[in-house]
Amino acid sequence: MSSTVSNKPPSSLFKGKAKATDFDDLNPVITYRQLHSHNLGVKDPLRVIALCDSDAFYAACEQVRLGIDPSQPLVVQQWDSLIAVNYPARKFGITRMEKIKEARRKCPELIVVHVATYKEGESQPGYWDNPDTLTHKVSLDHYRRESNKVIRMFQEGLPSGEIEKASIDEAFIDFTKPVREDILRRYPYLAKVPPDAPDGPDSPLPPPPPISWEGLGTVIPINPASPESAATEGCDSGAHLTHDGSQDIDINDDLTTWHDVALSIAAELMGKIRRDIHEKLGYTTSAGIARNKFLAKLTASYKKPNSQKTSQSILRNAAIPTYLRPTPFQKIRFLGGKLGKAIAEEYDVSTVGDLLTDEMQRKFGEESIWVYEILRGIDRSEVKEKAAVNKSMLAAKNLPQPITKASQGHHWIRVLAAELALRLREAREELPTLWPKTLVLHARQGYETGRSKQASFPFTRNATVDVIASAGDRLWRELVGTDVSRTAPLKVTHVALGFTGVECMDAGQRSIEGFFRAPTTSNDVDYAGVSEGAHKRKRGSEDFEDDLGTWRSRSKTDSNISDTRPPQTGSSTSFLCGKCGKRVELPDGLSGEGIEDDFKAEALAALRVEHDDFHLAQELAKQLSSDDSPRKIRPAEKPQSKVKRQRPPEGIARFFRK
DNA sequence: GTGGATGAG
């Protein structure tokens, strides 16, 4: 079944009078069959998603690291400006991007922590006394590590929930599954279709129980908000009382749906995890809970301008239209940039409601289905567990004092290489089979067109600063040449070194992981040897370049060459499986001639064992008959694909193709 | 492959 979910809006859209169908799925009937389904995916009427983010994360990281009282105003400094401001500091009117002097003027007591930096010669970043942008490079490593701790707590707290790390301080959580489990636990009478149900499993569920939102967070009201008593804060509103006593119609039982029950359970679970994170790690978080990612994200920022208190907000389906309509659409993910600006200027509109008119709908056309749906609170994108690591790893540096001699490049390349080495090593603590396929060097001259050069990165278990730096140096020479070879003047203002194609080896190669760990437990990344048998001698970077050069120049044809050799010479890079007749190959990085034969032989043996295991597992699987694995439904996803630009025409048309 | 563009914070 390759047909995708229909992306087409109702045809009424293009015939005017679409209003009646806007927001028409806010209270779907929920049947026993749906409740007991496990694979409804984004169409699940009980879907519940949360977006949880850390408050002023970098600042919180430093506050925790230094054991500072969280009520103290604290900022994180990067060179002369601020990159994070905690809530106590915000009370003084201090904002991000402010100059450090200005901030100090506003608050003399301000605690200022400069972000950690690398400096040349150090394999690790540190909190130096006077970091200098001329010689140091910012390190965000500590924040990445802390971020991973938070993510891990989400995962542990929700074994059956899906987690998607959205940024260093944000994650989406799909509560649908854990919530469903909870519903069935709490309301066991839902487990069976009643014998007298008119349509059997397709009968609607009985009316939901009343919900107490108390302690669960801020419930966004259904009715147009009077600014004061708009939302009900579950924990302190004392049931349903507000100042003027006029609100609260929205906490009305007959408006309660099973989806609200689901939201409330998610809110409970979310609150638990957030408290747990606060206790164990010291970080305060905010959360938004709604029926999809986009709304969850929007909900998380509900009414918390400068309110320090840890908070979470809940958006009931019934509240979606009133909440969405006045929302400036540029606050919506992916509409915050040029696209949003283009729409705003083209049509002179600013809110979601402005865009809900028939005229707008016609203008957007069918290709803009993503926008159409988003404006109506529909978002089919899935909470998709990200590969545990990113596909790329980049260390970049802007040079306030441009490089004018090619020979100066080495300096920065070493610094960037040190960062990459550390990050890769740390990533491999979790995922030993991690392997960056290529190393890329970018360099930009002033405003000129930056250029980049890349090369395959050799497999090595212990990617040292030296290995990375010498490969980087080689790229540098290819990119900018050498002092003597250059004729034109040089003025490099930006250098970046990065890994791309960072991936775990796949299952067939998994057992090779032993080779990553094996003998080295040393933390000494500056040690010049590569530690496995392949490179024994201690030597300088020149030698490394030779090795890398050898590796690079021959790697392409390696597998073919070695394939013709007798399997026992030790340099074979593949074997033929007797069971399936397939040829199983070593991964590229292990098959080059820069790798010693005995190392390859060992790797091959491991591969063999792995491959046999694979067949064993297959046979076992065969005996366990029924595989009712849920069919994957492709959701409408990724605005990028909707708004792709090609030879952009003028104005808004740049974003929407006919 | 690589540079450009975009977006987020």
Next chain:
DNA sequence: CGCTCATCCAC
């Protein structure tokens, strides 16, 4: 508009 990082896509 200062800096850092990631991803996608057209050429």
